[in-house]
Structure formats: structure tokens, C-alpha cells
Amino acid sequence: MSNDSRHLQILAFAGSLRRNSYNRHLLETAALAVPDGIQLTVYDSIADVPLFDEDLEKEHPAGPDGVRRLRAAIAAADAVLIATPEYNQSLPGVLKNTIDWLSRKTTDGQEVLAGKPIAIIGATPGAWGTRLAQAQLRQALVATGSLVMPAPMLFVRDAARVFDADSGHYDAATQKRLTAVLQSLQRWARQQLASVD
Numbered sequence: 001m002s003n004d005s006r007h008l009q010i011l012a013f014a015g016s017l018r019r020n021s022y023n024r025h026l027l028e029t030a031a032l033a034v035p036d037g038i039q040l041t042v043y044d045s046i047a048d049v050p051l052f053d054e055d056l057e058k059e060h061p062a063g064p065d066g067v068r069r070l071r072a073a074i075a076a077a078d079a080v081l082i083a084t085p086e087y088n089q090s091l092p093g094v095l096k097n098t099i100d101w102l103s104r105k106t107t108d109g110q111e112v113l114a115g116k117p118i119a120i121i122g123a124t125p126g127a128w129g130t131r132l133a134q135a136q137l138r139q140a141l142v143a144t145g146s147l148v149m150p151a152p153m154l155f156v157r158d159a160a161r162v163f164d165a166d167s168g169h170y171d172a173a174t175q176k177r178l179t180a181v182l183q184s185l186q187r188w189a190r191q192q193l194a195s196v197d
């Protein structure tokens with residue numbers, strides 16, 4: 001992104017298919033907490049990304065529909081924000097599956113995550129705030145050549161307490177932490193993108 005004056009476009013998606021996902025709600029709250037200069041779009045769902053299979057990949061050289069749609073949305077964004085749940089002290093299979101698809105070269109030789117600034121956050125009703133899932137997601141993303149923001153990290157624990165089901169939003173303290181993550185992602189993305197301009 002060479003023009004500093006336009007809004008930074010962030011595409012956000014959650015690693016959960018659950019209708020009432022705490023992680024999807026976290027992104028929706030983030031959309032309310034955006035600092036100036038950012039446009040954040042919450043991607044509807046990764047539900048239409050099929051199970052990765054190299055045979056399926058050969059049958060669909062341009063990618064199955066759900067993969068093509070997500071790749072196009074990521075390619076059009078300056079940066080990505082991922083909210084991951086934690087399953088069995090790791091990232092959910094649906095999210096890892098999505099990263100595996102995104103890591104593959106497109107027919108024109110593009111790797112959509114390579115060089116893409118990415119921030120990771122996560123929420124859990126448990127006590128540890130998705131620390132282990134985020135660490136493993138970070139490791140997988142590094143393998144894709146994406147530029148994962150080192151800090152600040154956001155581990156939302158006790159999600160049932162800090163999320164208000166009536167309003168559909170997280171509490172003010174969580175909103176403040178989300179704004180801080182987005183401000184850092186804005187700086188991180190501008191630095192990273194300027195260095196390749």
C-alpha cells in the first residue's frame with residue numbers, strides 16, 4: 001500500500017463456525033472499536049472452505065469456490081486479523097485447514113499470505129485466553145511467509161463474563177484492548193508495506 005492517506009483495509013475472520021462464536025463476536029466488537037484510518041471488514045465465515053485434499057486441488061486449479069472467495073478478500077486487504085478459539089490446547093481444525101489452503105500457490109504463482117501483515121487474537125470462556133492456540137497459529141502462519149505482528153497480544157479469558165449477550169458486544173476494557181491491537185496493526189502494516197514499496 002503506497003498511499004498513506006487512504007484507510008488501511010483489514011480483513012478479519014474467526015476460526016470458528018459456531019453461530020454464537022465468542023471469536024466472531026470479538027471481531028464484531030473490534031469493528032466498533034476501530035481507530036481512525038482503518039476500515040475493518042468481518043468476513044462472514046470460513047464454512048465454505050472444503051477439507052484440504054491435494055486431489056481436490058488438482059481438480060480445481062484455481063481453487064474451490066470458498067477458497068477463491070477468501071483468497072480474493074485477503075488479496076484485496078492490506079492486513080488480516082484472525083480471532084482463534086482454542087481446541088485441545090491448539091487451533092481448531094477448521095482454521096488450520098483454511099491456513100493450509102491459503103498457503104498454496106494460485107495458478108498464477110501467487111501466495112496470498114506471503115508478505116501479508118497479520119494480527120492474532122482469541123477468546124475463550126476458559127482461563128488461559130487461547131495462549132496455546134495463538135502460539136500454534138503463529139507458527140503455522142510464519143511458515144506461510146506472512147508477517148505476524150509480534151505484539152501486543154490479546155488473550156480474552158472468561159469470555160462469558162466479559163461478553164454481553166444482550167448487546168452482542170464485549171465490555172469496555174476488552175474494546176480498549178482491541179483498539180490497541182488495531183492501532184499497532186495499523187503501524188505494523190504500514191511499516192511492513194512501506195518496506196516493500
Ligand SMILES: Cc1cc2nc3c(=O)[nH]c(=O)nc-3n(C[C@H](O)[C@H](O)[C@H](O)COP(=O)(O)O)c2cc1C
Binds near residue numbers: 088090123125
Ligand atoms: C473440542 C473442543 C476442545 C476445546 N478445548 C479447549 C481448550 O483447550 N482451551 C480452551 O480454553 N477452551 C477449549 N474449548 C472450549 C472453547 O474455548 C469454547 O467452545 C469456545 O466457545 C470456542 O470458541 P467460539 O465460541 O469462538 O466457537 C474446547 C472446545 C471444544 C469443542
